[in-house]
Amino acid sequence: MLIQVENLRKTYVTYERGHTFKETVASLFVRKQKQIPAVTGISFGIEAGEIVGFLGPNGAGKSTTLKILTGVLHPTSGAVSVMGYTPWRQRKHYVRHIGVVFGQKSQLLWDIPPIDAFYMNKAIYDIPDAEFEETLGRMIALLDVADVVRKPTRQLSLGERMKCEFAMAMLHRPQIVFLDEPTIGLDVIAKEKIRGFIAEMNKQGVTFILTTHDLDDVEQLAQRVIVINHGAIVFDDAIQRLRTMTGSSKMLRLTAKRPFGQSFPAGTRLVKRLSDYEAELAVDTATVELGQVIQQLSESFGIKDMSLEDPAIEHVIKELYVAQAGGGGT
Numbered sequence: 001m002l003i004q005v006e007n008l009r010k011t012y013v014t015y016e017r018g019h020t021f022k023e024t025v026a027s028l029f030v031r032k033q034k035q036i037p038a039v040t041g042i043s044f045g046i047e048a049g050e051i052v053g054f055l056g057p058n059g060a061g062k063s064t065t066l067k068i069l070t071g072v073l074h075p076t077s078g079a080v081s082v083m084g085y086t087p088w089r090q091r092k093h094y095v096r097h098i099g100v101v102f103g104q105k106s107q108l109l110w111d112i113p114p115i116d117a118f119y120m121n122k123a124i125y126d127i128p129d130a131e132f133e134e135t136l137g138r139m140i141a142l143l144d145v146a147d148v149v150r151k152p153t154r155q156l157s158l159g160e161r162m163k164c165e166f167a168m169a170m171l172h173r174p175q176i177v178f179l180d181e182p183t184i185g186l187d188v189i190a191k192e193k194i195r196g197f198i199a200e201m202n203k204q205g206v207t208f209i210l211t212t213h214d215l216d217d218v219e220q221l222a223q224r225v226i227v228i229n230h231g232a233i234v235f236d237d238a239i240q241r242l243r244t245m246t247g248s249s250k251m252l253r254l255t256a257k258r259p260f261g262q263s264f265p266a267g268t269r270l271v272k273r274l275s276d277y278e279a280e281l282a283v284d285t286a287t288v289e290l291g292q293v294i295q296q297l298s299e300s301f302g303i304k305d306m307s308l309e310d311p312a313i314e315h316v317i318k319e320l321y322v323a324q325a326g327g328g329g330t
């Protein structure tokens with residue numbers, strides 16, 4: 001196992017200042033402690049070569065987990081082993097094996113071109129000349145940034161800068177790369193380019209752990225998803241399993257020849273009636289055969305047009321969040 005996390009907890013401790021002037025002055029003398037349980041005992045393992053997506057609503061504890069895994073934050077309790085390292089204890093040696101890209105925080109230097117920052121990293125990581133030139137050439141070609149890397153960073157578009165952030169993160173050939181919202185704010189084309197790059201690096205053996213609010217990132221990249229809510233894991237499995245969690249495993253959009261009546265075939269649920277002739281049905285393929293449903297629909301209403309889709313993953317995720325909000329923590 002490349003990454004092993006056991007019962008990880010992080011409780012932030014902050015001090016209340018009070019709202020009024022009097023309370024603020026009083027808080028200088030007697031500080032009232034406030035505990036924020038950001039991660040409440042999570043465990044998981046990640047194998048080499050995986051791409052794992054971390055999903056969860058705002059404040060769920062994703063960044064906190066990622067910060068602990070990259071060694072910048074100490075947990076309150078629990079154990080983490082990444083390639084045999086305890087990230088926050090052996091940070092100096094550990095960081096040579098990992099890469100980090102934060103969509104909201106640049107690793108490049110604003111006033112100098114990325115290429116100069118790359119050479120600074122070469123020195124920091126002590127990368128041999130030949131290895132560095134080879135990796136740099138490969139990254140520049142893959143990301144198509146030959147001209148871009150020579151312009152001052154502050155002149156770059158967000159998409160160009162993100163490509164350079166990725167190039168920089170890969171120069172010391174990390175085996176694991178942590179990504180925090182890597183496609184945030186990017187246009188469709190830039191997103192595709194970045195996702196293509198991640199997939200290519202993964203083919204070459206790099207393990208990726210990414211947090212994102214963009215479900216397309218997850219759908220296109222991750223084989224596995226860990227959903228975290230209120231600091232606890234509420235789902236950890238293959239992305240395909242997420243789709244089937246709502247029970248209805250196929251969405252059927254139908255345009256009929258005759259107007260719909262009141263009843264639809266058993267094993268289907270009317271999701272949306274778009275008109276007298278158009279409707280969206282959820283088909284529970286665990287209890288009824290799809291072919292049978294289609295035949296019944298054809299007999300009852302006639303089929304003018306029809307499409308079949310998996311349920312939107314967004315829908316499943318929303319249900320997971322809601323279920324947790326009602327059920328409290330684990």
Ligand SMILES: Nc1ncnc2c1ncn2[C@@H]1O[C@H](COP(=O)(O)OP(=O)(O)OP(=O)(O)O)[C@@H](O)[C@H]1O
Nearest residue numbers: 012014036038056057058059060061062063064065
């Ligand atoms: N330095 C800190 N001090 C106190 N509380 C913090 C600190 N950092 C995060 N928190 C709190 O811990 C909880 C988890 O935050 P975290 O940033 O890990 O969530 P997240 O899942 O990454 O959210 P987002 O999607 O909004 O980035 C939140 O309630 C947050 O307010």
